[in-house]
Amino acid sequence: MSSHDEKSRITNSLATTVVHAGLDKAQQGRAFSQGPAFASTFHLSGEVENGHHQYARFHNPTWDSLEQALAELEEGASLVFPSGMAAGAAVMTSFVESGDTIMLQSDGYYATRAYAEAFLSKFGVTIKAVPTLELINQDYSTVKLVFVESPSNPLLDVIDIAALAEKAHASGCLLAIDNTTLTPLGQQPLKLGADISMCSDTKALNGHSDVVFGHVATKNQELYEAMLLWRKLSGNIPGPMETWLVHRGLATLDMRLERMTNNAQILAEWLEQHPKVKMTRYPGLNNDPSHRLATQQMSHFGFIISFDLGNKKNADQFLANSKLIFEATSFGGVHTMAERRARWGTDQVSEGLIRLSVGCENVEDLKQDLSQALELVSS
Ligand SMILES: Cc1ncc(COP(=O)(O)O)c(C=O)c1O
Structure with missing residues (x-):
């Protein structure tokens, strides 16, 4: 029998990817989807390196399946979070240091600015907020991270992501895109040059108004490790049931x-x-x-x-x-x-x-x- 992995190599369209991505290899008599792995811990004998699944705040097989699916769609390694805000907080908190500046939109999702202003400014991070349409004209030489959504919500202004990535990178600044309003099927920020793609999967990605969820994706190993460590140590982890529901919702996204x-x-x-x-x-x-x-x-x-x-x-x-x-x-x-x-x-x-x-x-x-x-x- 051909494996699911072999079959998915013939996939040309993301419409097919959403249906198949992250599923286990086809095996006689096994269900297509294994269901949520309800676990707080896993059998782990001997040295800790012996097992990928050690303790459920670090890893969970249900996260692995969805993260694999999201990685295929985003074309970058993915991490799941218990909400869009938790994913956004990982982006804004895990690699930014005291003395750094973060640039946000003044006309983007309010809670993103509110988080940064309430918590990050306490630790010496400067928050600047400018209107979407003025982002491309900013000076990024003293900015560590620019984090914006496009189209902006609710007024739907669009920024040129490739041009903003080029401008930010020329000054050593990182670009993260909140892709919630489009999902990876409407826009692939990493392909356009962004360092991080983030999404509140509470919205269209899950699509049934029954789960709060989020994810990030990146091709940058250092950023990935920083956000993984933040998730593990802050305990900002999604439940397996919610993760499984989002994976199920993803199949009908297209x-x-x-x-x-x-x-x-x-x-x-x-x-x-x-x-x-x-x-x-x-x-x-x-x-x-x-x-x-x-x-x-x-x-x-x-x-x-x-x-x-x-x-x-x-x-x-x-x-x-x-x-x-x-x-x-x-x-x-x-x-x-x-x-x-x-x-x-x-x-x-x-x-x-x-x-x-x-x-x-x-x-x-x-x-x-x-x-x-x-x-x-x-x-
Ligand atoms: C653009 C955008 N980003 C992030 C979020 C936060 O997502 P969540 O509600 O899943 O925490 C929202 C929620 O409305 C949003 O609209």
Whole structure:
């Protein structure tokens, strides 16, 4: 019988990779997937080097399978974490030293900045935050790490990752990309020159709104070892059940993204024309400021649309009247969800801005629901 590894060598497409990656070799009578390895420790006789699986804070076979799958998608060694924030904290904490400077986005995910400002600045790390579109013009000569998401969330500005990598590297600065809004099927940051790719797998990668999870990937052995050591010593480890669920969710990622991104394109074009919508951002729109770069470096335009209904009252009316859209603060799930971002008071966005995460429902049903909810918006 041919092994699973032999079969996967004929894989040309990441759509096939997500289905097969990280599975064990095919063996007569064995299940395709071994299920979660619930363990706190493993048999380990003699010298500690005798076993890869020693203690479950260091390694777990269920992590190994998912990390192997993610490594294939990212084209770099991967490490799994119990949340996107834990993965982001590993990036920002494990190799940065007192006296270093980290550059972040002022218009990116709020909690990333909040972590850095609350914890890293206490230990003498300087945090600088600049808008996404100004990142390329910064001086990186005194910066240790620039950590940014592209497209940014929620306003979907895109940075030229290859150009930023070149600029940062010329000054000896490392580049980490938060790839949450696209996943490795929408963009491969390591191939574009980034040193680290990071993702909150809570979102589209797992895709079912039932797990909080994250991962990093890198081709740089030193960075890999630093993040591995941080995970091991800080105990920031994911449970085997969650890890197994994410691996299961990964298998349908390409299929889900195909539906979600097609839906998003149709809905963005429709919203853009709607008289009650003041502004629509979606990188797939020809006239969107992100469109040119998105076409160059992304293999899909994503499933997030941001649109403005002018004020808080209109946005609240729209959300209250929608029958199909879950009002929730996340994105990337099979269910369409939306929220008025300004309700958190953490993002620099207008009061009427809705972030819509388009799911896998039938697009005509979604359009009908959006249409009737917009109809009931008073101005
Ligand atoms: C872009 C981005 N990065 C990181 C995170 C943090 O991920 P998690 O909630 O899995 O900790 C989020 C969560 O919303 C996010 O949107």
